[in-house]
Amino acid sequence: MKAFMTRRKSLLIAASAAVALGLSACGGGSGGSSSAPPVAEKPSFAADTTMAKLASAGKITIGSKFDQPLFGQKGLDGKPVGFDVEIGKAIAGKLGIPADKIEWVETVSANREEFIKQGKVDIIVATYTITDKRKNEVDFAGPYYEAGQALMVNKDNTTITKPEDVKGKKVCSVTGSTPASTIVEKYGAVLVPAATYSACLEPLRNKQVEAITTDNVILAGFVDKEPEAFKLASDQTFTKEPYGIGLKKGDTAFRSWINDQLEAFAKDGTYKKAWEATAGKVIKTVPELPAINRY
Numbered sequence: 001m002k003a004f005m006t007r008r009k010s011l012l013i014a015a016s017a018a019v020a021l022g023l024s025a026c027g028g029g030s031g032g033s034s035s036a037p038p039v040a041e042k043p044s045f046a047a048d049t050t051m052a053k054l055a056s057a058g059k060i061t062i063g064s065k066f067d068q069p070l071f072g073q074k075g076l077d078g079k080p081v082g083f084d085v086e087i088g089k090a091i092a093g094k095l096g097i098p099a100d101k102i103e104w105v106e107t108v109s110a111n112r113e114e115f116i117k118q119g120k121v122d123i124i125v126a127t128y129t130i131t132d133k134r135k136n137e138v139d140f141a142g143p144y145y146e147a148g149q150a151l152m153v154n155k156d157n158t159t160i161t162k163p164e165d166v167k168g169k170k171v172c173s174v175t176g177s178t179p180a181s182t183i184v185e186k187y188g189a190v191l192v193p194a195a196t197y198s199a200c201l202e203p204l205r206n207k208q209v210e211a212i213t214t215d216n217v218i219l220a221g222f223v224d225k226e227p228e229a230f231k232l233a234s235d236q237t238f239t240k241e242p243y244g245i246g247l248k249k250g251d252t253a254f255r256s257w258i259n260d261q262l263e264a265f266a267k268d269g270t271y272k273k274a275w276e277a278t279a280g281k282v283i284k285t286v287p288e289l290p291a292i293n294r295y
């Protein structure tokens with residue numbers, strides 16, 4: 001929480017600096033470059049592992065978000081950018097797969113488990129909270145980041161500062177996401193569901209809903225793009241959303257190998273570089289890799 005308050009302060013500073021300079025982050029200016037993680041030369045893996053299969057195929061399919069600034073957003077050139085994307089590229093690199101051999105597939109909140117189960121993607125890096133319920137269907141490496149649920153409101157809103165304030169009010173969130181369930185079950189909001197978070201922006205702007213709820217870092221990306229229109233309702237988060245890398249249930253060797261890579265990224269600076277090239281443009285404090293959960 002404290003760490004996020006610091007980050008939120010940085011966000012405010014960054015946002016007001018942009019305003020003061022007459023700059024706008026619109027158009028993908030922030031959270032948008034690549035840290036170009038290294039690509040291993042012919043790495044070798046035990047036969048029959050997913051690592052060996054992917055490495056010999058020389059390509060990988062990764063599910064990510066396409067409309068979330070800072071973590072996963074598709075650029076005009078068709079390539080996604082963001083912290084999740086950099087983590088995906090770094091993992092591919094350890095398999096000897098360069099960024100141009102990654103096939104990016106859009107995964108929205110509600111289709112992630114299915115896409116993994118159906119083999120439509122090899123892994124998912126998409127602001128994907130590790131939960132026990134989801135672990136019945138898929139496995140997770142990580143966590144590689146810990147976010148927390150927050151609320152975003154119109155800039156002129158003065159009535160919503162905490163989750164208790166949305167009781168009986170219309171709040172937009174995404175079907176299949178953890179924040180959508182929490183805001184209804186714990187705080188009694190009237191959910192206006194959407195397929196993606198970007199689809200919630202117009203209803204908020206038009207005051208068809210009073211707030212949007214999801215993870216603080218997703219909302220921070222939207223505020224950064226339109227600081228004159230939106231703000232976070234508060235610095236406080238009210239859940240813990242540990243982000244994991246989704247993969248096929250039961251593939252323990254692959255999960256444990258990805259966990260090893262995440263720990264290596266924290267040690268060799270790949271993690272920090274990935275942050276600084278993307279979300280770190282807005283959220284200045286570089287996070288620590290959370291303790292890996294090798295369940």
Ligand code: GLU
Nearest residue numbers: 109127128129177178241
């Ligand atoms: N981290 C939350 C979740 O996995 C919200 C973000 C999202 O929907 O991707 O449900």
